Amino acid sequence: MGKVKVKLFAHLRQAAGMKEVDIEINEGETIKDLIGKLSRRFGKDFEDRIRDPLTGSLAPFLIMVGQEEISSVKGNLNHKLRDGDTVSLLEPVGGGW
Amino acid sequence: MWIYGGYAGKFLRLDLTNKKHSAVQLTKETARQFLGGNGFGVKILYDELKPGIDPLGPENKVVFAAGPIQGTMVPTAGRSGVFTKSPLTGYFFDSYAGGCFGPEMKYAGWDGIIVEGQSKTPIYITVFDDKIEFKDASHLWGKNTFETQEILRKDLKEPNAQIACIGPAGERLVRFACTIWGARAAGRGGSGAVLGSKKFKALVIRGTQDVEVPNIEEFQKVVTDQIERIKANPGTGKALPTLGTPGVTTTQNQLGILGTRNWQTEVFEEVEKISGEVMRAKMVVRDRGCMACPIYCTKLSYVKTGPYAGTFDEGPEYETIFAYGSNCGVASLEMIAKADRLSDEYGLDTISTGAVISFAMECYEKGILSKGEVDGLDLRFGNETALLQLLEKISKREGIGDLLAEGAARAAKKIGKGAEKYAVTIKGLENAGHSPRGLKGYCLGMVTSTRGGSHQDGRPTGERIGKVDRKTLEGKPEYAIGTQRLTTIQDSMCVCRMTEGIYGLIEITNEHMNIINVVTGMGLKLPEIVDIADRIWNLERAFNCREGHRREHDVQAIRFMTEPIPEGPSKGMYSPPEELEMLKDKYYELRGWDKKSGIPTKETLSRLGLTEAIRDLYK
Structure with a gap:
């Protein structure tokens, strides 16, 4: 058992109602597992902000584990998390300015 | 019809x-x-x-x-x-x-x-x-x-x-x-x-006339499908309606690519005060959409208290938050809204105005401009009152404002004393609020673009959201060309960049083709649409080459070519000239431009039917 600190940005903060949250993780759990836990914790509105309900695909955004940047669409979501990691979920936007 | x-x-x-x-x-x-x-x-x-x-x-x-x-x-x-x-x-x-x-x-x-x-x-x-x-x-x-x-x-x-x-x-x-x-x-x-x-x-x-399409049933089917997808897409259905473009402010900072104090650094320590989240909570009174747009990314703001109370503003958008906020060292959304409102009233571009002010602030702090030369203003970064006074002076071409109204590049030349180093411009246009140092493909796209320091030709989005690796050089000439083709077609259809998540983010797609065809009935194939984009891009390039533009003018702002980002997650990143020259070689080759001069070759112009450009450039 361990804990990661999750930092949220932009509209993900609105959906979660907070800027950061500590999430417990088990040995060997990955970014993918963490996303699942966040969706369960914060509900449908949060889930709809990171995953397109029509296609079921994750929106493109960067996930930072410490300083390492991992793409939600082409990065390794099986990246294993470690106790004490800080994970930042940046703004999911598939287009813009 | x-x-x-x-x-x-x-x-x-x-x-x-x-x-x-x-x-x-x-x-x-x-x-x-x-x-x-x-x-x-x-x-x-x-x-x-x-x-x-x-x-x-x-x-x-x-x-x-x-x-x-x-x-x-x-x-x-x-x-x-x-x-x-x-x-x-x-x-x-x-x-x-x-x-x-x-x-x-x-x-x-x-x-x-x-x-x-x-x-x-x-x-x-x-x-x-x-x-x-x-x-x-x-x-x-x-x-x-x-x-x-x-x-x-x-x-x-x-x-x-x-x-x-x-x-x-x-x-x-x-x-x-x-x-x-x-x-x-x-x-x-x-x-x-x-x-x-x-x-x-x-x-x-x-006007009182109709705009007609060849087959209204087919057209309605396509549009209905698009609206459904826009509503479901996390970007266009959630992010933009909630916070609009200001939502990206904290993300930029978290990546260490938020222009701060005239780009001396790219981490703004007070970013949380100018975030889209805070703006929504403090100031936004209504969401608004442009005609025919279901996204509603525009935020109408009203400042309720403090020295700027009573300010009503359409915006500010992210670019303005960067330009008058982090890049001028200002952490007040209320002042940014005031500056935005005044800019709209006077008819000033907020990106360039913010950039010339941050340029003047750096010159002042470095002793290149004295207090006497800036009409007695205390032009230190973060001085809100001085910023608003200077904005007004620029709009009236009054005192120091007259010099700054010429733009940062011209002003720097006139000031001398090394001020050119602090004019963050490409081809005379002040750079927008995305980091060429921290986004390699965007950097090349800007450098080779017709407009110069714009974020509308080189595109930052693909790299910022991780669809393309922002730190490596591999594939960047192809990426720059793909996004330039995309923006050229978007700007010729005149669709908004906010559609990128639906219509295509890094290149022209079948979505663009389908819209063009269902509206016009032209029956164009995708390669023909890419040719249209290339024809337009090359004619723009020919226009500029006819004015004397050459390869040596495709360069970044001096700061971005010589100073690495000093801190934060993107620390050490910059675009040294030798790196840019190497990327330009490949870019020119792919574009069909002469590597030495940067002029489109006769073959390229001929393939695109631009005989008038051949006549002008190969006399």
């Missing part, structure tokens, strides 16, 4: 010198080869402007143009463009805004309007379908953009007229003055100054 759907089939020419107007027929070939908007703008200006003319002289022209989709319900079809030879860059320039102006122009029966010549006295023009009138604008001269629109709607008894106009900054030929319609700004490149040089205060449009 005209030969193809979507088009009005004609342009309106307004001769300000002789107060005459005429219709110019759009040809089938021009529509197929240049599509609309951006394509029409460059085709007209390339054909009609002589090289070497003064952008602020009577020979320059301003084209307002829409694409085939304006006036239809295609999502984001509210957009349209303004095209001219820029007084900042001396090159072809295109700038766009949403709202309802473009559709109204189409309803009045015009794909575009060409403004030429020069009036001796202030003038405005009404275009009510085919009825055109030249009118005295003496009573409007000196009025701000909102006053101007209000007076005209009232006087003309046309509450729903769409009005493009300039403010006092355009009248005084501030080189980065913009054109405003509603509260939307075709912000960049100085079209407002060009209109000001013509004494052209406003263009009032009202």
Whole structure:
């Protein structure tokens, strides 16, 4: 058992109602597992902000584990998390300015 | 319906010198080869402007143009463009805004309007379908953009007229003055100054005609499907409606790519005070969408308390938060809203205005400009009062404002003493709020672009959201070309960048093709649309090469080529000249441009049917 600190940005903060949250993780759990836990914790509105309900695909955004940047669409979501990691979920936007 | 759907089939020419107007027929070939908007703008200006003319002289022209989709319900079809030879860059320039102006122009029966010549006295023009009138604008001269629109709607008894106009900054030929319609700004490149040089205060449009498509059932099916997907997409359905473009502010900072204090660093320690989240909570009173757009990314703000209480603003957008906020060291959203509002009233481009102010602030802090030289202002970063005073001085060309109204590059040259190093510009245009140091592909896209320091040719989004690796060089010439083709087609259809998540983020896609075909009935294949994009891009390049542009002008701002980002997650990143030159080699090769000169080769121009450019560039 361990804990990661999750930092949220932009509209993900609105959906979660907070800027950061500590999430417990088990040995060997990955970014993918963490996303699942966040969706369960914060509900449908949060889930709809990171995953397109029509296609079921994750929106493109960067996930930072410490300083390492991992793409939600082409990065390794099986990246294993470690106790004490800080994970930042940046703004999911598939287009813009 | 005209030969193809979507088009009005004609342009309106307004001769300000002789107060005459005429219709110019759009040809089938021009529509197929240049599509609309951006394509029409460059085709007209390339054909009609002589090289070497003064952008602020009577020979320059301003084209307002829409694409085939304006006036239809295609999502984001509210957009349209303004095209001219820029007084900042001396090159072809295109700038766009949403709202309802473009559709109204189409309803009045015009794909575009060409403004030429020069009036001796202030003038405005009404275009009510085919009825055109030249009118005295003496009573409007000196009025701000909102006053101007209000007076005209009232006087003309046309509450729903769409009005493009300039403010006092355009009248005084501030080189980065913009054109405003509603509260939307075709912000960049100085079209407002060009209109000001013509004494052209406003263009009032009202139309009653239809925009037709070949098959309405098929069209409705496509549009309904798009709206459903826009609503479901996390970007267009959630992120943008919630926070608008300001949502990206904290993300930029978290990646260490938020321009701060004239780009001396890219981490702003007070970013949480200027975030989209705080803006929503403190100031946003309403969401707004442009015509035909279900995204509603515009945020209307009202400042309730403090020294800026009572400020009502459409925005600020992310670029303005960067320009007047982090890049000037200011952590007050209320002041940013005030500066944004004033910029809209005066008709100033917020990106360039913020950039010249941050440039002046750095010169002041480094002792290059003394307090006496800046009219006694304490121009330290973060001084809100001084910022607003300087903004006003720029709009009036008063004191130090007169020098800064020339733009950062010209001002730096005049100041000397090494000030050039602090002018963050490309080709004379102040850089927008995305990091060329921290986004390698975007950097190359900007450097090779027609416009220069714009975020609309090189695109930051693909790299910022991790679709493309932002730190490596591999594949960046291809990425730059893909996004430039994309923006060229977006700007010729005149769809908004906010559609990228639905229509395509890093290249032209079948989505663009389907929209073009369902509106026009042209039946174009994807490679033909890519050719249209390349034709337009190469004609823009030819326009600039005709003005003397060469490979050596495709460079970044000095700071980005010589100073690595000093701290944060992107620490150490920058774009040394040797790296850029290597990327340019590959880029030119892929583009079919001569590596030594940067001019499109005869073969490239010939393949795209640009015989006029061969004639001019290979005399």
